[in-house]
Amino acid sequence: MSNKKLAGKTAIITGGGSGIGRAISLRFAQEGAAVHILELNTAVADTLVEAIGAFGGQASVHSCDVSKQEMVCDVVRGIGTADILVNNAGIAHVGDLEHTTEADFDRIYAVNVKGAYNVLYAVVPLMKKQGRGVILNMASIAAIVGITDRFAYSTSKGAVQAMTLSVARDYLPYGIRCNSISPARxxxxxxxxxxxxxxxxxxxxxxxxxxxxxxxxxxAQPEEIASLALYLCSDEAGFITGNDYPIDGGFVKLNN
Incomplete structure (x- = not known):
């Protein structure tokens, strides 16, 4: 019997080819998960897939724009199953209200809010049918405290936290857990x-x-975020749902 924490699990990770998502994809594969990386630019994930294959892990990359619901549903339908979803894909914007154009706001909303919704919309029915599943949404401390010049970004991450609570509440009867992580820098x-x-x-x-x-x-280092993600998506965290976890070096509580 494998002692790997995610042995036999299928994980879908959006934006899993770079940054935090890359670290999570690598860690989950090391722990035995079959990792499906959803990326708009698949080239950034190709080397990661090769690296995972080199140590005997399982990973594949799927070209996907998370802001397009039909595309997301097609990709998820092709994967066919999901024990774990990490909603990590996101983009940033620097600017206060007056320096956030409608186009800026729409761009952030399309990826960070609608993108998260689209993937949830595609994956939750699979988990519901299975009677189990774990969802981890990537929020931010920008949803918890006021940060200068992050109007659109903070708004989007606040929405991610709200979605986390809603999904956690609605799908408790189906064995689905849903939490979020809020990193600082x-x-x-x-x-x-x-x-x-x-x-x-x-x-x-x-x-x-x-x-x-x-x-x-x-x-923080991306690997530190991946360690928390691994715990929350593993069976060890089976009693945890509907929570947000700041991983912030004391930013929220100790900056005084």
Whole structure:
């Protein structure tokens, strides 16, 4: 009998080819899950799939725009089963209300809110039919505390937290658990690109500033988020549903 925590499980991970999603995909595959990565740009996931295959893990990548419901449903229908869903795909926007255009807001909504809904809409009926399932939505501390210049992003992540509670409540009778994770800043290639674009010549200084905004004094590593995701999606967390878990280096409670 395998001692891997996700042995025999099928996991669907959106945005699983890069950043936090990549770390989760790798960790879940290491723990025995058959991982299905949904990515708009499949090229970013190809090397990950190869790496997972090299150690005997199971992974495949599916081209999918989560903002398109018909496409999402077609992909999920092709996969056919899902024990675990990690709703991780998301995009960011920097700007307060007055610097958020309608196009900006629609773009964030389409991916972060409608995208999460679309995948839930496709996957929950499979889990309901099976009589079991675990859902993990990626929220953010931006849904919990006020963060400067994150109007649209914060709004979208607040919606993700609300969806988490609703799904957790509605599908309790079907053996489906639903939780969310709210990270603070995580050191991913996105962060490096953001700093390079917005603070040319001051990259090191800005990286240190952003790192120290967490009371613990650094950003999280994607692998740390993956460890929490693994626990919440494993049978060890079978009594946990309808909760949000900040993983934030003390940002929410200790920034005073």
């Amino acid at each position: 995580v050191h991913t290639p996105f962060v490096d690109g953001f700093i390079a674009k917005n603070y040319p010549g001051k990259e090191a200084e800005m990286f240190e500033t952003l790192s120290k905004s967490q009371p613990i004094g650094r950003m």
